[in-house]
Amino acid sequence: MRTLILFTTVMMLAIGTNAMAADMGKHHSGGQGPPGTHGMSTTAPHGAHGAMNSPDPSKADYSTTRWSDQRRFRVSYVPSKSAPAINTLQSWTITLTDRTGRSVPDAVIEVDGDMPEHEHGLPTEPQVRSLGEGKYLLEGLKFHMPGWWVVKLDITAAGTTDEASFNLKLQ
Amino acid sequence: MRVQRRAVWWAGLALAACLAVIVSARAVSQASGATSSSDGAAELTMLRSLWIGSLSPPPDDPSNAYDTDPRAARLGRALFFDTRLSANGAVACGTCHLPDLAFQDGRPRGRGIADVPRRTMPLLGVAHQTWFFWDGRKDSLWAQALGPPESPAEHGISRTRVAVLIREHYREAYETIFGSLPVLPPGLPEYARPADDDPEARRAWEAVPETARDAITRVYVDIGKAIAAFERTIQPGPAPFDHYIQARLRGEAGAAARAVSAAAIRGFRLFVGKARCTNCHAGPLLTNGEFHATLVPPVDGQSPDPGRGDGLPKVLADEFNCRSRWSDAQPAQCTALRFVNRDAEAAARAFKTPTLRNVAARAPYMHAGQLRTLPEVLRFYRDVGKRVRDVGHGGLSDAELVDLQAFLESLTGPVYALDETASAAASSKRSKTDPRRKVAP
Numbered sequence: 001m002r003t004l005i006l007f008t009t010v011m012m013l014a015i016g017t018n019a020m021a022a023d024m025g026k027h028h029s030g031g032q033g034p035p036g037t038h039g040m041s042t043t044a045p046h047g048a049h050g051a052m053n054s055p056d057p058s059k060a061d062y063s064t065t066r067w068s069d070q071r072r073f074r075v076s077y078v079p080s081k082s083a084p085a086i087n088t089l090q091s092w093t094i095t096l097t098d099r100t101g102r103s104v105p106d107a108v109i110e111v112d113g114d115m116p117e118h119e120h121g122l123p124t125e126p127q128v129r130s131l132g133e134g135k136y137l138l139e140g141l142k143f144h145m146p147g148w149w150v151v152k153l154d155i156t157a158a159g160t161t162d163e164a165s166f167n168l169k170l171q
Numbered sequence: 172m173r174v175q176r177r178a179v180w181w182a183g184l185a186l187a188a189c190l191a192v193i194v195s196a197r198a199v200s201q202a203s204g205a206t207s208s209s210d211g212a213a214e215l216t217m218l219r220s221l222w223i224g225s226l227s228p229p230p231d232d233p234s235n236a237y238d239t240d241p242r243a244a245r246l247g248r249a250l251f252f253d254t255r256l257s258a259n260g261a262v263a264c265g266t267c268h269l270p271d272l273a274f275q276d277g278r279p280r281g282r283g284i285a286d287v288p289r290r291t292m293p294l295l296g297v298a299h300q301t302w303f304f305w306d307g308r309k310d311s312l313w314a315q316a317l318g319p320p321e322s323p324a325e326h327g328i329s330r331t332r333v334a335v336l337i338r339e340h341y342r343e344a345y346e347t348i349f350g351s352l353p354v355l356p357p358g359l360p361e362y363a364r365p366a367d368d369d370p371e372a373r374r375a376w377e378a379v380p381e382t383a384r385d386a387i388t389r390v391y392v393d394i395g396k397a398i399a400a401f402e403r404t405i406q407p408g409p410a411p412f413d414h415y416i417q418a419r420l421r422g423e424a425g426a427a428a429r430a431v432s433a434a435a436i437r438g439f440r441l442f443v444g445k446a447r448c449t450n451c452h453a454g455p456l457l458t459n460g461e462f463h464a465t466l467v468p469p470v471d472g473q474s475p476d477p478g479r480g481d482g483l484p485k486v487l488a489d490e491f492n493c494r495s496r497w498s499d500a501q502p503a504q505c506t507a508l509r510f511v512n513r514d515a516e517a518a519a520r521a522f523k524t525p526t527l528r529n530v531a532a533r534a535p536y537m538h539a540g541q542l543r544t545l546p547e548v549l550r551f552y553r554d555v556g557k558r559v560r561d562v563g564h565g566g567l568s569d570a571e572l573v574d575l576q577a578f579l580e581s582l583t584g585p586v587y588a589l590d591e592t593a594s595a596a597a598s599s600k601r602s603k604t605d606p607r608r609k610v611a612p
Binding site (some may be wrong): 086110118120122123124126127139142144146147 | 516
């Protein structure tokens with residue numbers, strides 16, 4: 001029996017290395033449209049702050065598409081790596097639309113990240129630049145510890161500012 | 172009577188055999204681990220992440236065009252052990268980074284020409300790092316290698332003297348790799364260097380014509396790149412715990428149980444679980460390479476060391492950093508500098524997380540050798556964890572600290588580095604498999 005369990009686990013590893021680390025993939029915005037689709041056609045997720053302030057990371061929302069806190073922007077991202085690895089630089093391609101689903105091409109996005117269970121933020125200072133047509137490239141993300149991370153995007157466009165926070169679990 | 176005694180003997184033997192089976196079954200059960208298959212899968216994932224088999228070759232350093240050149244590594248090896256590159260003819264890199272001690276010196280603080288304020292860093296797997304020195308004041312291994320020669324307490328020599336010595340003793344090897352040795356004018360003041368700590372040396376340096384200063388620095392930079400190419404070959408070999416992981420990954424419970432003690436396995440589970448050591452000591456080298464303020468007290472009678480608080484402005488302004496004219500990288504390739512965290516508050520009194528490979532063979536500990544033994548380090552982290560969340564380690568019992576120690580002791584393996592007898596033919600292939608030899612258990 002034990003051999004069978006071991007065999008199964010080894011096979012699981014062989015089939016999907018880092019399956020445990022792929023929380024981002026697993027918790028992919030259930031029921032919502034894929035990143036970049038029409039925001040109004042989907043049910044709004046629980047507010048970002050609600051998820052961010054959750055004392056229990058197991059109950060946090062790990063969606064990669066969500067509304068900003070005041071529902072001014074619909075924000076989604078696609079990471080450069082399918083499972084974010086510890087301690088390597090990675091980037092996100094962010095897609096930004098407004099309430100009506102129109103792309104927002106001229107936003108200024110500032111990035112902050114932290115581990116709510118610790119007392120520190122990111123080991124790097126990421127940068128964001130526009131790729132045009134409501135897409136943005138966020139570069140220089142690095143997570144140097146396993147655990148629950150929150151990446152906050154402070155978005156300013158057309159004279160309005162709003163914040164969207166994404167939860168990540170690094171293994 | 173005799174028959175009876177024999178019967179008792181056989182009964183005893185049978186009992187002993189039964190006990191042995193039970194004990195070994197328990198050992199196998201402990202070794203093969205977890206109670207459910209999902210726990211087992213999670214544990215295997217964690218084991219694989221720490222396994223030396225998961226260690227990829229060091230990343231290429233874009234700022235050093237010679238970092239994988241075996242000829243540069245051979246020259247770098249010779250320079251690493253050459254005591255002529257010092258003020259008193261008695262200090263080389265290898266004086267503090269001793270091959271027989273896994274390239275460190277076992278002293279609380281290094282000693283070159285004079286006493287150095289910090290602990291000699293281990294060089295195992297050093298080419299995998301992003302930042303160098305305890306405070307990360309350098310962003311490449313070659314830039315790091317150019318610090319100690321001009322430090323008065325370490326080699327106490329100048330780049331001008333180094334360039335002259337290269338011309339005298341290494342011209343052929345240098346020119347094979349880097350091309351013609353830049354012309355050095357006669358009569359150079361050999362103590363001349365752009366020093367902050369020696370006004371006379373700086374005045375002499377500024378009196379040297381700019382073209383000659385550039386020629387001297389060119390040679391100095393090139394030998395740093397050669398030393399880095401050698402240091403890149405300093406790598407850890409498999410430790411007992413790696414044998415345990417390999418057996419677990421292959422599903423060989425018996426071999427796993429034989430590889431390490433039950434205490435070491437319990438220690439591993441604490442290390443990745445309740446004690447949260449993997450928060451900083453993650454991956455096959457058991458370090459995240461980043462900076463953390465652990466609040467370890469300074470050496471008795473000394474003021475606190477600012478650590479990264481000093482290192483951060485230094486690396487940004489460093490004459491040899493990735494964006495400097497001496498780097499071989501395009502500015503866009505200097506990602507560490509481009510995205511560096513400039514938060515001075517986070518940097519204050521923070522020090523780089525060292526590897527835990529061979530840690531048990533490397534007392535004393537911390538950035539200035541403040542703690543003498545592993546039990547002292549473990550007690551320190553248990554206590555400081557009650558005050559600082561970032562380094563919190565849970566409520567650990569004394570027995571659990573003993574288990575953690577057993578795990579740390581199972582991380583000591585062989586050390587590999589480029590061999591001085593490596594043949595030119597074998598090493599001219601520019602392969603990832605540099606000829607290496609085992610230099611210490």
